[in-house]
Each structure stands twice: as structure tokens, then as C-alpha cells.
Amino acid sequence: MRLSKAFLPTLKETPADAQIASHRLMLRAGMVRQTSAGIYAWLPLGWRVLQRVEQIVREEQDAAGAQEILMPTIQTADLWRQSGRYDAYGPEMLRLRDRHDREMLYGPTNEEMVTEIFRGYARSYRDLPRNLYHIQWKFRDEVRPRFGVMRGREFLMKDAYSFDLDYAGAQASYRRMFVAYLRTFARMGLKAIPMRAATGPIGGNLSHEFVVLAETGESQVFLHRDLLDFDVLRAAPDYEGDLSSVVDFWTGRYAATDEEHDEAAWGAIPEGRRVSARGIEVGHIFYFGTKYSAAMDLKVPGPDGALVEPEMGSYGIGVSRLVGALIEANHDEAGIKWPDAVAPFAAAVLNLKQGDAACDALCERLHAALAPACLYDDRAERAGVKFADADLMGHPWQAIVGPRGAAAGKVELKRRATGERQEVSFEDAVARVRETGAG
Amino acid sequence: MRLSKAFLPTLKETPADAQIASHRLMLRAGMVRQTSAGIYAWLPLGWRVLQRVEQIVREEQDAAGAQEILMPTIQTADLWRQSGRYDAYGPEMLRLRDRHDREMLYGPTNEEMVTEIFRGYARSYRDLPRNLYHIQWKFRDEVRPRFGVMRGREFLMKDAYSFDLDYAGAQASYRRMFVAYLRTFARMGLKAIPMRAATGPIGGNLSHEFVVLAETGESQVFLHRDLLDFDVLRAAPDYEGDLSSVVDFWTGRYAATDEEHDEAAWGAIPEGRRVSARGIEVGHIFYFGTKYSAAMDLKVPGPDGALVEPEMGSYGIGVSRLVGALIEANHDEAGIKWPDAVAPFAAAVLNLKQGDAACDALCERLHAALAPACLYDDRAERAGVKFADADLMGHPWQAIVGPRGAAAGKVELKRRATGERQEVSFEDAVARVRETGAG
Missing domain, CATH: 3.30.930.10 (Bira Bifunctional Protein; Domain 2)
Incomplete structure (x- = not known):
């Protein structure tokens, strides 16, 4: 699912009346x-x-x-x-x-x-x-x-x-x-x-x-x-x-x-x-x-x-x-840090430079390979906004694609639960996400 | 699912107030x-x-x-x-x-x-x-x-x-x-x-x-x-x-x-x-x-x-x-005659002689092969009751097992929509039911 077309609205402010x-x-x-x-x-x-x-x-x-x-x-x-x-x-x-x-x-x-x-x-x-x-x-x-x-x-x-x-x-x-x-x-x-x-x-x-x-x-x-x-x-x-x-x-x-x-x-x-x-x-x-x-x-x-x-x-x-x-x-x-078994999406693909040909192409490939349990953040937003929304929504995996990595065919894979990050190939990113059975 | 343990009650009488x-x-x-x-x-x-x-x-x-x-x-x-x-x-x-x-x-x-x-x-x-x-x-x-x-x-x-x-x-x-x-x-x-x-x-x-x-x-x-x-x-x-x-x-x-x-x-x-x-x-x-x-x-x-x-x-x-x-x-x-795409079960297995070793064994094999979309009528009931209930509930297929057929490893396969019946092997019965994608 493409975030630019989805109905997945996040709020920046913490609602005042929510106590827990x-x-x-x-x-x-x-x-x-x-x-x-x-x-x-x-x-x-x-x-x-x-x-x-x-x-x-x-x-x-x-x-x-x-x-x-x-x-x-x-x-x-x-x-x-x-x-x-x-x-x-x-x-x-x-x-x-x-x-x-x-x-x-x-x-x-x-x-x-x-x-x-x-x-x-x-x-x-x-x-x-x-x-x-x-x-x-x-x-x-x-x-x-x-x-x-x-x-x-x-x-x-x-x-x-x-x-x-x-x-x-x-x-x-x-x-x-x-x-x-x-x-x-x-x-x-x-x-x-x-x-x-x-x-x-x-x-x-x-x-x-x-x-x-x-x-x-x-x-x-x-x-x-x-x-x-x-x-x-x-x-x-x-x-x-x-x-x-x-x-x-x-x-x-x-x-x-x-x-x-x-x-x-x-x-x-x-x-x-x-x-x-x-x-x-x-x-x-x-x-x-x-x-x-x-x-x-x-x-x-x-x-x-x-x-x-x-x-x-x-x-x-x-x-x-x-x-x-x-x-x-x-x-x-x-x-949120969703356990794999109940996560709404297994992974979010974060495109850090929307419009960059290598970034866009790698993100599209990831999105297709991980569908339907994948959310592709394809919005024209700053990287910081995408990081914050992905952490907030709590997808078990974040596949982060920036121009330098994309040029080398590399994805930064982040595990939300532990914060662990690894630079991996396209194939390894897909395999790692799939093997956890998330989303 | 075994009918003897299921909550699938049928009524013999036609309810008086039901007009259609x-x-x-x-x-x-x-x-x-x-x-x-x-x-x-x-x-x-x-x-x-x-x-x-x-x-x-x-x-x-x-x-x-x-x-x-x-x-x-x-x-x-x-x-x-x-x-x-x-x-x-x-x-x-x-x-x-x-x-x-x-x-x-x-x-x-x-x-x-x-x-x-x-x-x-x-x-x-x-x-x-x-x-x-x-x-x-x-x-x-x-x-x-x-x-x-x-x-x-x-x-x-x-x-x-x-x-x-x-x-x-x-x-x-x-x-x-x-x-x-x-x-x-x-x-x-x-x-x-x-x-x-x-x-x-x-x-x-x-x-x-x-x-x-x-x-x-x-x-x-x-x-x-x-x-x-x-x-x-x-x-x-x-x-x-x-x-x-x-x-x-x-x-x-x-x-x-x-x-x-x-x-x-x-x-x-x-x-x-x-x-x-x-x-x-x-x-x-x-x-x-x-x-x-x-x-x-x-x-x-x-x-x-x-x-x-x-x-x-x-x-x-x-x-x-x-x-x-x-x-x-x-x-x-x-x-009822359920279309395959919405049928509650793809097939009912009708055991015409509950307690007959060959019948029981063949029915168990059919039930296992067609699970979970299979209803096994394993009740101690007359064949007529089983036929009537299967027709009423409308399963797209009926796999009918009697002593003579069972001894020869044969199943009578009935298509509810057309009434067509065929004597087939265990393997063919399973294949026919599966290929319609029913249930």
C-alpha cells in the first residue's frame, strides 16, 4: 500500500485527554x-x-x-x-x-x-x-x-x-x-x-x-x-x-x-x-x-x-x-512496537529521496516483493517525518532507502523492537522480513 | 468436521411462517x-x-x-x-x-x-x-x-x-x-x-x-x-x-x-x-x-x-x-445448491454404513484429504436421512461411501447442482472436489 494514497493519518500532537x-x-x-x-x-x-x-x-x-x-x-x-x-x-x-x-x-x-x-x-x-x-x-x-x-x-x-x-x-x-x-x-x-x-x-x-x-x-x-x-x-x-x-x-x-x-x-x-x-x-x-x-x-x-x-x-x-x-x-x-503476529504491515519502505531514480526503483521493487503486507512511504516528505511516522505506527521492520545505498543496491533494514540496523542487499532484506512471518 | 460433534441442526418440518x-x-x-x-x-x-x-x-x-x-x-x-x-x-x-x-x-x-x-x-x-x-x-x-x-x-x-x-x-x-x-x-x-x-x-x-x-x-x-x-x-x-x-x-x-x-x-x-x-x-x-x-x-x-x-x-x-x-x-x-465460491463446505462425506470397517476407513481418508472444507456425516443414521440432510444443506459435492464401493475402494461422487453421479477412485474423488475450488 502506498502511503500517499492511503487513509493512514497520524497526529503530531499528543491528545490532551488520553491518559494512558x-x-x-x-x-x-x-x-x-x-x-x-x-x-x-x-x-x-x-x-x-x-x-x-x-x-x-x-x-x-x-x-x-x-x-x-x-x-x-x-x-x-x-x-x-x-x-x-x-x-x-x-x-x-x-x-x-x-x-x-x-x-x-x-x-x-x-x-x-x-x-x-x-x-x-x-x-x-x-x-x-x-x-x-x-x-x-x-x-x-x-x-x-x-x-x-x-x-x-x-x-x-x-x-x-x-x-x-x-x-x-x-x-x-x-x-x-x-x-x-x-x-x-x-x-x-x-x-x-x-x-x-x-x-x-x-x-x-x-x-x-x-x-x-x-x-x-x-x-x-x-x-x-x-x-x-x-x-x-x-x-x-x-x-x-x-x-x-x-x-x-x-x-x-x-x-x-x-x-x-x-x-x-x-x-x-x-x-x-x-x-x-x-x-x-x-x-x-x-x-x-x-x-x-x-x-x-x-x-x-x-x-x-x-x-x-x-x-x-x-x-x-x-x-x-x-x-x-x-x-x-x-x-x-x-x-508502537508491534509483535510480528499482529502487525498491520510487516514492513514500511521509507524512500528518503522521492524522485531520485535509484531510490524510487529500489523502493518499488521492495514494495512489490513484500506486498500485500508492506506500506510504502512514497510521500513528498522529509526523511525525519518518515522516520517518525514509521516509529509511531510501529511496523516490525523498516526498509530505509537513501540515494547512496540505492546506488549500491543496498537497503538499511531496521528492526523496530530492538532498534538494530543493518545494511543489506535487496534479496536479504526481503528474506529477513519474510522469515519473521510478520504482517 | 464430524457431523456427530458439530452444531449443524436440521429441521424436518417446514416452518409455518416462512413465506419464501x-x-x-x-x-x-x-x-x-x-x-x-x-x-x-x-x-x-x-x-x-x-x-x-x-x-x-x-x-x-x-x-x-x-x-x-x-x-x-x-x-x-x-x-x-x-x-x-x-x-x-x-x-x-x-x-x-x-x-x-x-x-x-x-x-x-x-x-x-x-x-x-x-x-x-x-x-x-x-x-x-x-x-x-x-x-x-x-x-x-x-x-x-x-x-x-x-x-x-x-x-x-x-x-x-x-x-x-x-x-x-x-x-x-x-x-x-x-x-x-x-x-x-x-x-x-x-x-x-x-x-x-x-x-x-x-x-x-x-x-x-x-x-x-x-x-x-x-x-x-x-x-x-x-x-x-x-x-x-x-x-x-x-x-x-x-x-x-x-x-x-x-x-x-x-x-x-x-x-x-x-x-x-x-x-x-x-x-x-x-x-x-x-x-x-x-x-x-x-x-x-x-x-x-x-x-x-x-x-x-x-x-x-x-x-x-x-x-x-x-x-x-x-x-x-x-x-x-x-x-x-x-x-x-x-x-440448497451452493455455488462453489460461497459453499460452507466443499463436500460432505456420507458414510452409508457407520461401523463397517471398509466404509469407516475410506470415509476417514476422504475427510482427512478434504479438510477443513469437508463435513463428514458420521452419525448413526439411516442412509436416507444422510442423503436428505446433504441435499438440504446444499454442499456442492457429496462423496457417498457404501460397503460394496468401499470394498473396491470406490466412492460415488454426486454433484449437487446437476444431480450427476459418478463412481470414482479415492484419488479422483479428492481431485474432482479440489479442482472446483469449492468450500
């Missing part, structure tokens, strides 16, 4: 634009990242055996009356009336709706287990939305819902999502730690938050260093088999948010293995048994013919929030 | 489930089709130089007051108030919002032309929603918006979308005919509807047979060049909806070249000049320094509606 790094950088890099309080439009740079994040989430859900559906954003109040949550849910629920004066709402979550859908089709225990997920926009009418997409009102969430015949099955479903979540965040280059959590308004008695570590994170967390050292992606999980040992590794070592922190348990860890860090919640999983199946009359005949209320769990990932978390975990003063 | 073929078949095939009047959840089979349709739309928009963004569903009323449409828009607009009692709405379209976004960044004529599009859920509160996803209240639309410096540029943008639309529908195996249309509430003075031909279509259309004979995909368009000759071919021959029909012009066509058919509107493009830029104060300095109000157009495709239109154009009494 990701919010500042997303506005400055032209990733999003606020259209109302806590509601954002995703511009091309942000939209590319959001799609890549969403795709990784999708692939790991599919690998774990969850099946994708798409539930609508607008729900009827009647559905929520069946679970008793319509009145219980506070002012964060966006309530509305349609032209026939029927009470509706913009879904903040989908336990009720998915239970109703499953109830419509499940005929026997042979229809279990199932795990249905969707990736859909939700609305929570926060009283004071802030921190950009980290705490917006309209936000993109992946929510999965499992249905099992019994407790053992439900625990197995929970473990599959537990492991899928570890892999999802690891693939994005994030260190995510599951932490035992309170279940809150979803209900139930077993729940974990997944907290991503970032120096500028929103809350304090405490964990055993073993959890940091573990390589999640070392082996592919067997989702058909027993995942207890993997889950036990994680749940058997100390990890707690500030609210759940236990000084005594923490003190029992050898000092050198204690890690205290800042974190950002990006996922939350719940087992809540028959809370919704009982309330909403979801029953299927079991193997012995007796009716069974399926055991359920729900599993959320804040997809749009993750984009903010990724920036909190990967940035410096100059801008 | 696509609505009936989408419910019976388990593609969608109604969750409120005119609001649907997309189940895995439907969701796969919707994603494939969306991806073709996206690829053709990108090829034509449009850039993808994502605007939110909830908008402020203030934005629509700037254009004067807040009061003008009727009860189809879903209006609501947030917890701070601010007037908001669920976007039925996005002219205002995209103009506001573009206004926020455009600094000079060098920022033109641009075409921004998104694929997002919209809401129109139809008084009597019906015909399933063909006339739902919450529906998925692709809407693009072009910004040009002058009339000539705006016409070139219009032609790019015109050609992109022809290709989009042709890639899905549809015959889509552009027809001159009234502009309605969007405003402006140039507009075309794209109408897909289907025997069970909603309205009568009239066209010159030349338009049917033209092979849209024969040559790739040059979007950088002048597309006038292509557009002139289409606009120079008679094509009209019932409302715009002109008996005299129609009568002037040689009788053998007159086609009267049923059609379904699936896209609509508009040129409306400076209507929104003037109303919303979008101006940029032109090359001579004088302020210019950009000329705009908007371009919609009903993405969820297209799924219904595809079925209207491709079905028979037994069910």
Missing part, C-alpha cells in the same frame, strides 16, 4: 477515532490489527473444538427476564424500545441467548458436549468511559459457551478453554497469566482471569516466576486428551491480582521466585454449572432417559481491549 | 435462528456462508482501491442533526438514550459518520481521492420484518464512501464501484444487472441498483439479453485506467425495474433480445455530489488554495441479504 500510553498512541498513529464517549471508529491501521488479533483468537477457539456462530447485538428483554438478570443488571445495560414499544437491549453478554438457541435444538445427551462461540460487538454503558479501547462502551468480545452432560465434562471443557487462552495470548507475543478470580454477576464457583503483563498495566499482580519461564507454545495440546496436568501446572503455582492477594502464601515462595508486576485483564473464564440451564429450562434426556440440565461455562476475551493491551506491552517513547 | 424459499431453507438447514422479529443468530452453517460472501465483497472492494475501516453501530443524534436527517428519518431509525440521557441511535447507514471522520483528517487536495468502506451490522426498524434475512431488522451491510476533488473524479470513483460490484456478484455465481434507480433519502442525481436474477425473486425486471450474455470475469479491470467503456456497455442497454419500466423503450428492443425476469436487489450505488460535505462543513484547500467541498458517493451491498438471494437463485425442492 495505548490510548495516546492509538490516536496519534491514526488507529482509531472517537465518535462518541467510549465509542470508536477503527481506521485502516487499527482495523488491520483488530482483524489479526481476531483471527488468532478464532484459530485457537476452532483448534480447541469450539464452533463459531454469530449472535445479534440487539436482544429482547424477555430473554433476560427468564434468567432474572434483566432487573438485576445495572445501568451498564443499554436498554431501548423498538417502534412497537417492545423492550430490547444491546447485548452486554450472551449467556441467555445462547442457552435459548441451544435449547431450540438439543434433543438428547448425544448433542453434548458442544462449545459455541462468537466474536461480536457488545455494549456496556460505562458511567465514565476512558482509556480508549481499554474501557470503551462499544467493544468487541469473543465469548464462548460450553454445554456438558455432567460436572466432569464441564471441567474438561473449562480446561480446553484454559489452554486455548494460554496459546492465544502467547501467539500474540504476550505473557498472560491465569489468576483465580471471583465470579461476580455471571455466577458460578470457578473462574480465572487472564492477565497480560505490561509495565504500564492497570493493576498490580503477584506471581511465581515459574509461570513466566514456561514456554506455552512448546508443544501442541491434545484437546481430545486429558489436559489436567497442564492446567495443574498453572493453578498449582501462586498467581493473584491485588484483590485476591494473600501475603502469607506469597511469603512462602522463595524470594528469588517472586514476581510483582503490573497487569491488564484480557480474558475471563467461568464455570457456573446449571445456573442458566435451570433458570431457562434447558433439559435433555440422558443416556438413562432421565432429563438432565446441562452444565455450562462461559469464556470471554476482550478482542478490542487486547489491541490496547498489546500496545501497553509493546511501545516506547517514539511509538 | 430462502427463509424456509435457511431455517430448515439450521443456518439461522430467529431471536426476535427480524433479528437472527447465524448458526455455524449460515455463519460460514456469510463469512465467505463477506470475504468476496472485501476482496473486490480492496482490488478497486477502497480501504477498509470499521465504524461503530451506535451513533450520536448530533451527527445526524448536522445533515438534517435526524428529524427527516422515519420510525425505521432505532433511537435510544444512554444512561446520561444523551440521544443516540443504531446506525442505519453511515454518510454522516464517515464525513465527520474524513473531515477530521483531510488537510488538502492531496488527501483526495479516497474511498473508505466498512462491513458492519446496521439496524432498520422495519414495521413488519419478514422474508428471513432478506428483510431483517439487524442486517450486515458493506457500505463504501468516496471523496473526490471534482465531478470528473467522483464519476471515476462511481465507475470503479460499478465495476467492482459486477465482479463481486459474478464471483458468487450470480447474474447481477445494474439498473438505473431513484436516489431516495440518500439524495443525489445518479444511482444504480444491482438486481440479481432468480426465478423466485421479489420483483419484476426487464433487460436486454446482451447484458445476460456478457462475461464479467473474462478480463480483470484496470482500476487505474478509464472504465467508461465498461460502464457504458451496461448503461447503454435497456435494464429497468418494474417502477422505472418504460414500455416504449422496451418495445424498441428486438423481440428475441427482450428478457423479462424476476429479480432481487442486492446492491445500490449513489453519486450525491456535495450534499453531505456542504451540510457538514467538509472542505479542503484545492491546488489553487481555494476551499473545495469534496464530491461524494456511497455504495452499499446487503451482505446478509445476499445469502438469501444466493439461495433464491440456487435451490430446488430438496434444498
Whole structure:
């Protein structure tokens, strides 16, 4: 893509009302634009990242055996009356009336709706287990939305819902999502730690938050260093088999948010293995048994013919929030440093002398070889502007072409994450970018 | 995917309230489930089709130089007051108030919002032309929603918006979308005919509807047979060049909806070249000049320094509606007949004797070779049930494995569109399915 023709506007000024790094950088890099309080439009740079994040989430859900559906954003109040949550849910629920004066709402979550859908089709225990997920926009009418997409009102969430015949099955479903979540965040280059959590308004008695570590994170967390050292992606999980040992590794070592922190348990860890860090919640999983199946009359005949209320769990990932978390975990003063796996473009080609025949020709060749994951800065701008915009937008690679190098067929290749620079041939530049699989 | 573990529920009964073929078949095939009047959840089979349709739309928009963004569903009323449409828009607009009692709405379209976004960044004529599009859920509160996803209240639309410096540029943008639309529908195996249309509430003075031909279509259309004979995909368009000759071919021959029909012009066509058919509107493009830029104060300095109000157009495709239109154009009494390009699965493997060692082994091999676009019907069901469900769900290919064939290593391959059947080897079955690129 040629920057001269793209809609990739950057801002020089730091927006005054943006309090955290990701919010500042997303506005400055032209990733999003606020259209109302806590509601954002995703511009091309942000939209590319959001799609890549969403795709990784999708692939790991599919690998774990969850099946994708798409539930609508607008729900009827009647559905929520069946679970008793319509009145219980506070002012964060966006309530509305349609032209026939029927009470509706913009879904903040989908336990009720998915239970109703499953109830419509499940005929026997042979229809279990199932795990249905969707990736859909939700609305929570926060009283004071802030921190950009980290705490917006309209936000993109992946929510999965499992249905099992019994407790053992439900625990197995929970473990599959537990492991899928570890892999999802690891693939994005994030260190995510599951932490035992309170279940809150979803209900139930077993729940974990997944907290991503970032120096500028929103809350304090405490964990055993073993959890940091573990390589999640070392082996592919067997989702058909027993995942207890993997889950036990994680749940058997100390990890707690500030609210759940236990000084005594923490003190029992050898000092050198204690890690205290800042974190950002990006996922939350719940087992809540028959809370919704009982309330909403979801029953299927079991193997012995007796009716069974399926055991359920729900599993959320804040997809749009993750984009903010990724920036909190990967940035410096100059801008964003995208991990390869979620970068909007693998590389930017910076032409330092637009109009110079050798520069233009080499840049065109690079752009063609690295398409479609390449952004060619072909604007009639000073080198300094191009450097600053590339650092701000955070492309993993910058291929810098000046007149002296171009005459010798050389490219200066800069790795954004480390700042490392190397003068290389055209072929080596293309090969280096490609081998990281970025963009 | 194994049908025994999938969430692909089919219904034997024809739903009583479904009046048209696509609505009936989408419910019976388990593609969608109604969750409120005119609001649907997309189940895995439907969701796969919707994603494939969306991806073709996206690829053709990108090829034509449009850039993808994502605007939110909830908008402020203030934005629509700037254009004067807040009061003008009727009860189809879903209006609501947030917890701070601010007037908001669920976007039925996005002219205002995209103009506001573009206004926020455009600094000079060098920022033109641009075409921004998104694929997002919209809401129109139809008084009597019906015909399933063909006339739902919450529906998925692709809407693009072009910004040009002058009339000539705006016409070139219009032609790019015109050609992109022809290709989009042709890639899905549809015959889509552009027809001159009234502009309605969007405003402006140039507009075309794209109408897909289907025997069970909603309205009568009239066209010159030349338009049917033209092979849209024969040559790739040059979007950088002048597309006038292509557009002139289409606009120079008679094509009209019932409302715009002109008996005299129609009568002037040689009788053998007159086609009267049923059609379904699936896209609509508009040129409306400076209507929104003037109303919303979008101006940029032109090359001579004088302020210019950009000329705009908007371009919609009903993405969820297209799924219904595809079925209207491709079905028979037994069910759906998916075109290869949008099929949810390329093939279904039908095991006629589950538990027979040779059948099971051959089916497993087929399933593995054709994954992930293969659905393996491994249920303990009678052959008749499997045949009926495969015909209903409409997979382009059925690979039928019975004990006699399996013992000889043979597969019966059925082409759903034609009913043609052939006994072939494992290798030929895999090759035939793959070469159609289905699923």
C-alpha cells in the first residue's frame, strides 16, 4: 500500500485527554477515532490489527473444538427476564424500545441467548458436549468511559459457551478453554497469566482471569516466576486428551491480582521466585454449572432417559481491549512496537529521496516483493517525518532507502523492537522480513 | 468436521411462517435462528456462508482501491442533526438514550459518520481521492420484518464512501464501484444487472441498483439479453485506467425495474433480445455530489488554495441479504445448491454404513484429504436421512461411501447442482472436489 494514497493519518500532537500510553498512541498513529464517549471508529491501521488479533483468537477457539456462530447485538428483554438478570443488571445495560414499544437491549453478554438457541435444538445427551462461540460487538454503558479501547462502551468480545452432560465434562471443557487462552495470548507475543478470580454477576464457583503483563498495566499482580519461564507454545495440546496436568501446572503455582492477594502464601515462595508486576485483564473464564440451564429450562434426556440440565461455562476475551493491551506491552517513547503476529504491515519502505531514480526503483521493487503486507512511504516528505511516522505506527521492520545505498543496491533494514540496523542487499532484506512471518 | 460433534441442526418440518424459499431453507438447514422479529443468530452453517460472501465483497472492494475501516453501530443524534436527517428519518431509525440521557441511535447507514471522520483528517487536495468502506451490522426498524434475512431488522451491510476533488473524479470513483460490484456478484455465481434507480433519502442525481436474477425473486425486471450474455470475469479491470467503456456497455442497454419500466423503450428492443425476469436487489450505488460535505462543513484547500467541498458517493451491498438471494437463485425442492465460491463446505462425506470397517476407513481418508472444507456425516443414521440432510444443506459435492464401493475402494461422487453421479477412485474423488475450488 502506498502511503500517499492511503487513509493512514497520524497526529503530531499528543491528545490532551488520553491518559494512558495505548490510548495516546492509538490516536496519534491514526488507529482509531472517537465518535462518541467510549465509542470508536477503527481506521485502516487499527482495523488491520483488530482483524489479526481476531483471527488468532478464532484459530485457537476452532483448534480447541469450539464452533463459531454469530449472535445479534440487539436482544429482547424477555430473554433476560427468564434468567432474572434483566432487573438485576445495572445501568451498564443499554436498554431501548423498538417502534412497537417492545423492550430490547444491546447485548452486554450472551449467556441467555445462547442457552435459548441451544435449547431450540438439543434433543438428547448425544448433542453434548458442544462449545459455541462468537466474536461480536457488545455494549456496556460505562458511567465514565476512558482509556480508549481499554474501557470503551462499544467493544468487541469473543465469548464462548460450553454445554456438558455432567460436572466432569464441564471441567474438561473449562480446561480446553484454559489452554486455548494460554496459546492465544502467547501467539500474540504476550505473557498472560491465569489468576483465580471471583465470579461476580455471571455466577458460578470457578473462574480465572487472564492477565497480560505490561509495565504500564492497570493493576498490580503477584506471581511465581515459574509461570513466566514456561514456554506455552512448546508443544501442541491434545484437546481430545486429558489436559489436567497442564492446567495443574498453572493453578498449582501462586498467581493473584491485588484483590485476591494473600501475603502469607506469597511469603512462602522463595524470594528469588517472586514476581510483582503490573497487569491488564484480557480474558475471563467461568464455570457456573446449571445456573442458566435451570433458570431457562434447558433439559435433555440422558443416556438413562432421565432429563438432565446441562452444565455450562462461559469464556470471554476482550478482542478490542487486547489491541490496547498489546500496545501497553509493546511501545516506547517514539511509538508502537508491534509483535510480528499482529502487525498491520510487516514492513514500511521509507524512500528518503522521492524522485531520485535509484531510490524510487529500489523502493518499488521492495514494495512489490513484500506486498500485500508492506506500506510504502512514497510521500513528498522529509526523511525525519518518515522516520517518525514509521516509529509511531510501529511496523516490525523498516526498509530505509537513501540515494547512496540505492546506488549500491543496498537497503538499511531496521528492526523496530530492538532498534538494530543493518545494511543489506535487496534479496536479504526481503528474506529477513519474510522469515519473521510478520504482517 | 464430524457431523456427530458439530452444531449443524436440521429441521424436518417446514416452518409455518416462512413465506419464501430462502427463509424456509435457511431455517430448515439450521443456518439461522430467529431471536426476535427480524433479528437472527447465524448458526455455524449460515455463519460460514456469510463469512465467505463477506470475504468476496472485501476482496473486490480492496482490488478497486477502497480501504477498509470499521465504524461503530451506535451513533450520536448530533451527527445526524448536522445533515438534517435526524428529524427527516422515519420510525425505521432505532433511537435510544444512554444512561446520561444523551440521544443516540443504531446506525442505519453511515454518510454522516464517515464525513465527520474524513473531515477530521483531510488537510488538502492531496488527501483526495479516497474511498473508505466498512462491513458492519446496521439496524432498520422495519414495521413488519419478514422474508428471513432478506428483510431483517439487524442486517450486515458493506457500505463504501468516496471523496473526490471534482465531478470528473467522483464519476471515476462511481465507475470503479460499478465495476467492482459486477465482479463481486459474478464471483458468487450470480447474474447481477445494474439498473438505473431513484436516489431516495440518500439524495443525489445518479444511482444504480444491482438486481440479481432468480426465478423466485421479489420483483419484476426487464433487460436486454446482451447484458445476460456478457462475461464479467473474462478480463480483470484496470482500476487505474478509464472504465467508461465498461460502464457504458451496461448503461447503454435497456435494464429497468418494474417502477422505472418504460414500455416504449422496451418495445424498441428486438423481440428475441427482450428478457423479462424476476429479480432481487442486492446492491445500490449513489453519486450525491456535495450534499453531505456542504451540510457538514467538509472542505479542503484545492491546488489553487481555494476551499473545495469534496464530491461524494456511497455504495452499499446487503451482505446478509445476499445469502438469501444466493439461495433464491440456487435451490430446488430438496434444498440448497451452493455455488462453489460461497459453499460452507466443499463436500460432505456420507458414510452409508457407520461401523463397517471398509466404509469407516475410506470415509476417514476422504475427510482427512478434504479438510477443513469437508463435513463428514458420521452419525448413526439411516442412509436416507444422510442423503436428505446433504441435499438440504446444499454442499456442492457429496462423496457417498457404501460397503460394496468401499470394498473396491470406490466412492460415488454426486454433484449437487446437476444431480450427476459418478463412481470414482479415492484419488479422483479428492481431485474432482479440489479442482472446483469449492468450500
